[in-house]
Amino acid sequence: MTGTLYGVGLGPGDPELMTVKAHRLISTARVVAYPAPDTGESLARSIAAHLLAPDLREIPMVMPMRVERAPAQAIYDAASETIAEALSAGEDVVVLCEGDPFFYGSFMYVFERLSERFPCEIVPGVTSLTACAAALKRPLTARNDVLTVLPGPLPDDELRARIEAAQSIALMKVGRHLPRLKALLSDMGMLDRAGYVERASQPHARALPLADLDGDSAPYFSMILIYKGDEAWMLPPSSSF
Amino acid sequence: MTGTLYGVGLGPGDPELMTVKAHRLISTARVVAYPAPDTGESLARSIAAHLLAPDLREIPMVMPMRVERAPAQAIYDAASETIAEALSAGEDVVVLCEGDPFFYGSFMYVFERLSERFPCEIVPGVTSLTACAAALKRPLTARNDVLTVLPGPLPDDELRARIEAAQSIALMKVGRHLPRLKALLSDMGMLDRAGYVERASQPHARALPLADLDGDSAPYFSMILIYKGDEAWMLPPSSSF
Numbered sequence: 001m002t003g004t005l006y007g008v009g010l011g012p013g014d015p016e017l018m019t020v021k022a023h024r025l026i027s028t029a030r031v032v033a034y035p036a037p038d039t040g041e042s043l044a045r046s047i048a049a050h051l052l053a054p055d056l057r058e059i060p061m062v063m064p065m066r067v068e069r070a071p072a073q074a075i076y077d078a079a080s081e082t083i084a085e086a087l088s089a090g091e092d093v094v095v096l097c098e099g100d101p102f103f104y105g106s107f108m109y110v111f112e113r114l115s116e117r118f119p120c121e122i123v124p125g126v127t128s129l130t131a132c133a134a135a136l137k138r139p140l141t142a143r144n145d146v147l148t149v150l151p152g153p154l155p156d157d158e159l160r161a162r163i164e165a166a167q168s169i170a171l172m173k174v175g176r177h178l179p180r181l182k183a184l185l186s187d188m189g190m191l192d193r194a195g196y197v198e199r200a201s202q203p204h205a206r207a208l209p210l211a212d213l214d215g216d217s218a219p220y221f222s223m224i225l226i227y228k229g230d231e232a233w234m235l236p237p238s239s240s241f
Numbered sequence: 242m243t244g245t246l247y248g249v250g251l252g253p254g255d256p257e258l259m260t261v262k263a264h265r266l267i268s269t270a271r272v273v274a275y276p277a278p279d280t281g282e283s284l285a286r287s288i289a290a291h292l293l294a295p296d297l298r299e300i301p302m303v304m305p306m307r308v309e310r311a312p313a314q315a316i317y318d319a320a321s322e323t324i325a326e327a328l329s330a331g332e333d334v335v336v337l338c339e340g341d342p343f344f345y346g347s348f349m350y351v352f353e354r355l356s357e358r359f360p361c362e363i364v365p366g367v368t369s370l371t372a373c374a375a376a377l378k379r380p381l382t383a384r385n386d387v388l389t390v391l392p393g394p395l396p397d398d399e400l401r402a403r404i405e406a407a408q409s410i411a412l413m414k415v416g417r418h419l420p421r422l423k424a425l426l427s428d429m430g431m432l433d434r435a436g437y438v439e440r441a442s443q444p445h446a447r448a449l450p451l452a453d454l455d456g457d458s459a460p461y462f463s464m465i466l467i468y469k470g471d472e473a474w475m476l477p478p479s480s481s482f
Contacts (some may be wrong), residue, residue, distance in 0.1 A: 018260065045460075100374075102382075103370075104384075120378065125376070130343060131365045138343070139352070142349055146390065151384075151387070230401070
């Protein structure tokens with residue numbers, strides 16, 4: 001009897017925004033794995049820390065902040081083998097995933113390596129996408145709106161064309177791309193349609209009109225939401241943020 | 242002291258996929274409101290039914306299945322006024338929302354009417370988008386993939402152009418548009434990249450390759466996910482669904 005690999009979404013950061021199912025699986029877990037930076041605390045572990053049994057086994061997947069693709073693959077290889085040993089020994093393994101396991105998550109690199117060898121279950125979670133809309137108090141999509149989710153690192157020309165084509169746009173992974181993205185949106189005349197959110201639902205969360213954001217730096221967990229659809233009331237005045 | 246309007250996401254259907262926060266707010270609610278069909282049960286209410294206090298007040302927002310825009314607005318006007326009376330009397334009102342309140346949800350029509358008059362809090366929920374990816378056991382997006390969410394009722398020409406332009410595509414609200422969408426994807430040579438899910442996480446859920454789906458009808462709660470990105474392993478063979 002092999003164990004089951006669980007990819008468990010934790011939601012955007014507030015421990016109350018994890019699902020009841022995630023809460024149950026984590027509370028009863030005997031083995032957990034999670035991504036961790038080489039210095040400092042694992043965000044995924046911190047969201048679930050209050051639920052971890054004192055004697056459970058932890059498998060941190062330590063990933064340097066700026067790692068090239070090849071060494072990252074070697075780290076996932078090694079972590080997946082450690083997880084595979086536990087599964088082969090009949091233990092279930094709960095992998096803690098920020099947000100949702102399959103929405104721009106690192107869990108997929110473990111899933112890729114193990115899903116054909118072991119039973120696997122995915123527990124979806126609240127994504128940063130809707131957590132940011134909630135923080136801005138602005139609907140993301142209505143009726144037949146097209147929503148496009150764009151990683152901020154994409155080049156300006158591509159972003160411009162895709163922003164022009166959609167009704168609702170989420171720019172993810174803003175981070176160090178903030179000055180470039182803000183200049184692009186200003187040039188497109190879209191600053192007044194853009195809201196900015198950082199660390200949605202986490203301590204020190206901020207949500208404000210992008211036009212009111214001072215400074216040129218943003219944390220990795222930041223997002224810009226733009227609404228261009230027909231529902232004018234979905235663009236609240238600055239004061240309602 | 243007025244009450245607070247809570248827009249609470251319930252997730253895709255499995256009561257265990259609601260958040261811990263939704264669970265807490267619904268369990269302690271004195272007044273709840275929810276969308277309901279004119280015949281049959283309210284899906285939103287059914288997801289939360291086990292948590293409702295026996296003596297709480299319920300405000301069903303009864304909406305005929307095929308209603309034109311103007312009468313629908315009148316129904317939201319009336320329901321919002323009933324909710325406003327409770328809020329004015331100092332009661333909190335919890336609006337039960339399938340999925341996430343701001344992701345193609347009807348809650349926004351209540352929010353539009355009341356958010357400037359009363360304190361309002363949005364509790365995000367797991368969307369059908371990631372619940373369907375979990376059901377298919379297929380990642381939705383990796384790295385710098387562009388994700389586009391398309392309502393199925395859009396015309397073929399528009400869908401074709403948008404599907405060609407994105408790496409990951411979710412076709413929402415498939416329902417009666419299934420035969421047309423399947424023909425379009427077949428014509429585009431994309432059938433083998435498409436997965437189909439209906440009623441994700443609900444009783445009688447189904448997840449299978451679109452090419453294996455017989456018949457020309459789909460329930461309203463159905464979705465097609467298409468992956469065109471670079472990660473070939475994100476296209477599992479039929480047998481792994």
